[in-house]
Amino acid sequence: MKKNFLYVIQSTSFDGIRIQEALDEIMTVAAFDQPVSLLFLDEGVYSLKRGQNPEILNLKNVVPIFDALEMYEIKLLYIEDESLKIRGLSTGDLILPVIPVSRSEIGGLLENFDVVLTG
């Protein structure tokens, strides 16, 4: 039985291992042929910023994992427009193509999924 999964990413890859753990879960869910989408909110939008060098701080670079999402057929990446704008970013500053969603639409978007998890 297929269920539609949505992972909400709200932290950066510099804030503990939450994103790494979320990405592991996302890959696992996708490996079982379940449709997965991602939603980036708040600090989570920074995790898609171009030009990151986490290796300088001896931290794992999660960008290649985000790049690999497409191979796992994870194609729908939503991002909250307001979260980007308040951080002085636009979709052009990001490593992957994303679908901007306005803040007032988030509650409705969540209802479109069978399972919503926070990464």
Place this chain on the structure above:
Amino acid sequence: MLHLVQDSPTENNKLVLCIERAVPGQTILLIEEAVYGARCDSSVVAQVMKGIEVLTICALAPDLEARGILTEETLPSIRRISYEEFVDLAANSKHIHTWL
């Protein structure tokens, strides 16, 4: 859909963000430190009042009482609910999301 918020509105802006992200007809339940957001003189009262126009906002009564937040201190349109009502609310909501 039921949104759960557990952080105080003076600690971070999760309650305000939740109100802005919820769509009309949805429910927000304030638990733990978030119940401070139910007070009439909280720092976010304007945003909570605006949210109440289109959303149902509840607060968990034991969490309010434990913090000494009296009924007369809370916004009248915020419903105080018991643990039993919390269970019913959760059981009757097709979607639940906790804003961590």
